[in-house]
Amino acid sequence: MIAAILALALSVGAPSDQTSTQPVSPSREDQAVRLEDIQVTGRRLDSLIESFVGEVAAPNRGRGIARWDRSVCVGAVNLRRDVAQYLVDRVSTVAEDQGLNAGDPGCAPNLLIVGTADGDAFARELVEKRRRTLRMGGTGMDRGAAALRDFQDASRPVRWWQISMPTDSETGQRAIRLPGECTNACSGPMDYAPVINTASASRLSTQIIDNIFRAIVVVDVTKMGGVNSAQLADYIAMVSLAQIDPNADTSAYASILNVFSDPNSAASLTEWDKAYLEGLYDAQRTQKNLRAGTTEIESSIRRAHSRLAAEPETTTD
Numbered sequence: 001m002i003a004a005i006l007a008l009a010l011s012v013g014a015p016s017d018q019t020s021t022q023p024v025s026p027s028r029e030d031q032a033v034r035l036e037d038i039q040v041t042g043r044r045l046d047s048l049i050e051s052f053v054g055e056v057a058a059p060n061r062g063r064g065i066a067r068w069d070r071s072v073c074v075g076a077v078n079l080r081r082d083v084a085q086y087l088v089d090r091v092s093t094v095a096e097d098q099g100l101n102a103g104d105p106g107c108a109p110n111l112l113i114v115g116t117a118d119g120d121a122f123a124r125e126l127v128e129k130r131r132r133t134l135r136m137g138g139t140g141m142d143r144g145a146a147a148l149r150d151f152q153d154a155s156r157p158v159r160w161w162q163i164s165m166p167t168d169s170e171t172g173q174r175a176i177r178l179p180g181e182c183t184n185a186c187s188g189p190m191d192y193a194p195v196i197n198t199a200s201a202s203r204l205s206t207q208i209i210d211n212i213f214r215a216i217v218v219v220d221v222t223k224m225g226g227v228n229s230a231q232l233a234d235y236i237a238m239v240s241l242a243q244i245d246p247n248a249d250t251s252a253y254a255s256i257l258n259v260f261s262d263p264n265s266a267a268s269l270t271e272w273d274k275a276y277l278e279g280l281y282d283a284q285r286t287q288k289n290l291r292a293g294t295t296e297i298e299s300s301i302r303r304a305h306s307r308l309a310a311e312p313e314t315t316t317d
Contacts, residue, residue, distance in 0.1 A: 035305055052255075055250060057244075066162075067281055075088065090233035091241075119219070141163050142161070157224060157225070168208060225260065242280050280296075
């Protein structure tokens with residue numbers, strides 16, 4: 001997959017030297033709600049948090065919220081060497097902050113950042129020539145045909161596509177079979193279905209969790225505007241380590257997700273963003289209620305708010 005995607009990127013055209021490494025201008029996060037500045041508590045705070053999580057989270061249809069499991073290997077191609085290395089290092093650092101193993105140098109990337117001078121053309125060609133790579137056909141593995149059309153047609157500075165796998169949390173084995181896959185004589189329906197040994201039956205809990213195992217992030221360097229490499233790296237970390245809705249409206253919240261609409265809105269991951277990722281990677285995800293995962297993220301944001309509210313204010317003379 002990696003070689004095929006790289007070949008496509010090179011065929012569309014190498015990016016020009018567009019990705020800035022200049023410092024970001026002074027932040028204007030005060031134009032949106034900063035988590036550390038919220039003074040309200042109770043239902044109003046709950047409403048703000050639920051609205052943010054509901055806007056941002058984009059699990060696959062009918063599935064629980066997914067995340068990377070144990071490790072991720074970040075790679076970057078078709079970008080200037082220093083920018084590519086910075087992006088890989090920063091995204092890997094954010095991954096490690098969530099408890100993931102970011103892999104040793106030379107590991108085979110399963111999170112690939114691709115630079116291109118024409119993101120629209122690259123996305124169209126990728127979908128046309130590698131559709132089966134993007135949609136492998138297993139139940140619950142991706143966001144569906146409509147989301148793939150959006151990936152292909154919506155002209156964005158950064159677009160992303162993730163593939164996740166329903167997984168047996170007890171064994172780490174796949175909980176689904178891919179189209180055409182079978183066992184034994186392939187003569188009956190049981191030969192085409194995965195066999196899950198249930199440790200304990202429950203109407204409230206499940207052994208099946210969803211793990212991201214492959215992601216591609218396409219960066220159109222001609223659309224960076226005033227966004228610098230540090231902001232780009234944190235934006236990529238947010239949208240690749242979690243399942244983020246590319247159409248989310250987060251303008252009411254101070255978040256790195258706003259950086260392309262306002263490059264001065266955030267210099268890096270904000271408290272909203274960090275609390276979201278921490279909640280995702282702390283979540284148990286073994287409840288049958290599909291909302292349970294987002295509820296755990298909401299609890300993480302509440303804890304972050306409480307911590308920030310308890311910190312003494314600093315003053316300057």
